[in-house]
Amino acid sequence: MSTAFRWTGQARFGRARAGHLHTAHGMVPTPTFMPVGTAGTVKAMTMDAVRATGAGIVLGNTYHLMLRPGAERVRALGGLHRFMDWPGPILTDSGGFQVMSLGALRKLDQDGVTFSSHIDGAKHRLTPERSTHIQHALDATITMCFDECPALPAPPETIAQSMRLSMRWAARCRAAFVPRQGYAQYGIIQGGTEPDLRAESVRALTDIGFEGYAIGGLAVGEGQELMFATLDATVPLIPDDSPRYLMGVGTPDDLLGAVERGVDMFDCVMPTRAGRTARAYTERGTLNLRNARHAGDTRPISPHCDCLACARHSRAYLHHLFRANEILGPMLLTWHNLAYYQRLMRGLRAAIIDGSLDVHAAWLRAQWAMEDW
Ligand SMILES: O=c1[nH]cnc2cc3nc(NCCN4CCOCC4)[nH]c3cc12
Numbered sequence: 001m002s003t004a005f006r007w008t009g010q011a012r013f014g015r016a017r018a019g020h021l022h023t024a025h026g027m028v029p030t031p032t033f034m035p036v037g038t039a040g041t042v043k044a045m046t047m048d049a050v051r052a053t054g055a056g057i058v059l060g061n062t063y064h065l066m067l068r069p070g071a072e073r074v075r076a077l078g079g080l081h082r083f084m085d086w087p088g089p090i091l092t093d094s095g096g097f098q099v100m101s102l103g104a105l106r107k108l109d110q111d112g113v114t115f116s117s118h119i120d121g122a123k124h125r126l127t128p129e130r131s132t133h134i135q136h137a138l139d140a141t142i143t144m145c146f147d148e149c150p151a152l153p154a155p156p157e158t159i160a161q162s163m164r165l166s167m168r169w170a171a172r173c174r175a176a177f178v179p180r181q182g183y184a185q186y187g188i189i190q191g192g193t194e195p196d197l198r199a200e201s202v203r204a205l206t207d208i209g210f211e212g213y214a215i216g217g218l219a220v221g222e223g224q225e226l227m228f229a230t231l232d233a234t235v236p237l238i239p240d241d242s243p244r245y246l247m248g249v250g251t252p253d254d255l256l257g258a259v260e261r262g263v264d265m266f267d268c269v270m271p272t273r274a275g276r277t278a279r280a281y282t283e284r285g286t287l288n289l290r291n292a293r294h295a296g297d298t299r300p301i302s303p304h305c306d307c308l309a310c311a312r313h314s315r316a317y318l319h320h321l322f323r324a325n326e327i328l329g330p331m332l333l334t335w336h337n338l339a340y341y342q343r344l345m346r347g348l349r350a351a352i353i354d355g356s357l358d359v360h361a362a363w364l365r366a367q368w369a370m371e372d373w
């Protein structure tokens with residue numbers, strides 16, 4: 001049985017698709033949501049708990065790991081899989097977006113970016129080659145190209161220049177990539193919300209040739225309508241047998257709309273960040289568990305959830321933990337939120353397979369609009 005990296009289709013519903021991502025570190029059903037494991041840990045979770053939520057693949061941030069503990073240290077310790085005890089596939093981002101979004105003191109030039117560490121102020125440099133080598137040292141299953149994500153809104157000419165820089169960097173990343181059976185490198189499509197620039201970017205990346213393609217440059221404040229319109233213009237241009245990954249997205253409603261538009265892979269800090277700030281995701285929207293109305297509520301967060309928080313504890317207990325600033329609060333609620341996101345993805349996948357995605361989508365949207373139980 002070939003262990004070559006590939007995505008295989010299983011079912012379609014309109015532009016939505018269900019399939020399997022085959023990698024050197026195992027197979028992942030798609031569509032899939034990747035919990036964000038920034039510094040080699042999904043914050044407040046053990047990797048057994050991450051697995052228990054149904055996650056198949058996690059994301060690691062190159063920026064954080066290169067600063068601490070350092071990529072060569074992780075390589076010497078056997079790579080990120082062994083370091084964090086996660087045997088499944090790991091996708092690492094390239095570090096560029098974090099440098100720009102963390103606002104670290106940085107200087108961007110045609111060759112890369114120079115920045116000061118937010119930890120100790122030390123100077124570092126990332127280039128397409130160095131980012132690719134760092135991700136190789138981490139033994140990432142899926143390596144992301146080093147790119148520039150322009151802030152929106154921006155004039156089309158600015159977007160065009162930024163996209164073309166990212167395309168030149170993509171070619172350098174591909175040249176620096178070390179092909180290995182079951183490993184992959186994804187190109188990142190840029191072009192803002194300009195359909196013609198998006199098309200130019202897809203052409204540039206498919207001419208180079210990657211194992212998968214990410215849609216970058218979105219979820220940067222453009223709003224859901226423009227994000228979806230850009231997906232409508234871009235996703236159909238990506239080779240049908242290639243996996244598609246929408247970076248940094250998103251809310252449950254974002255995930256539904258993007259799956260309907262043919263996206264296979266997602267990552268977002270929302271469920272884990274919300275888990276640390278007492279915000280619970282449920283089938284009927286979100287809850288702020290610090291709110292006094294939960295103080296005496298003996299019900300679980302959600303009656304449909306099998307996570308540890310919902311199986312063993314009440315909303316009243318979660319409310320108490322957050323009011324008391326107890327570490328168990330973020331642990332239990334992060335577990336719950338990730339379990340909700342995985343349940344949502346499983347439901348979308350099942351609906352694509354049984355041909356009911358339209359009905360399932362209408363039901364989800366109606367539920368999200370309803371009042372809490
Ligand atoms: O073009 C990109 N290239 C490489 N990495 C990215 C990561 C990205 N992440 C977002 N959005 C993240 C939005 N988050 C939502 C939750 O709160 C934190 C920000 N957009 C992104 C675009 C890119």
Ligand SMILES: [Zn+2]
Nearest residue numbers: 305307310336
């Ligand atoms: Zn739960």
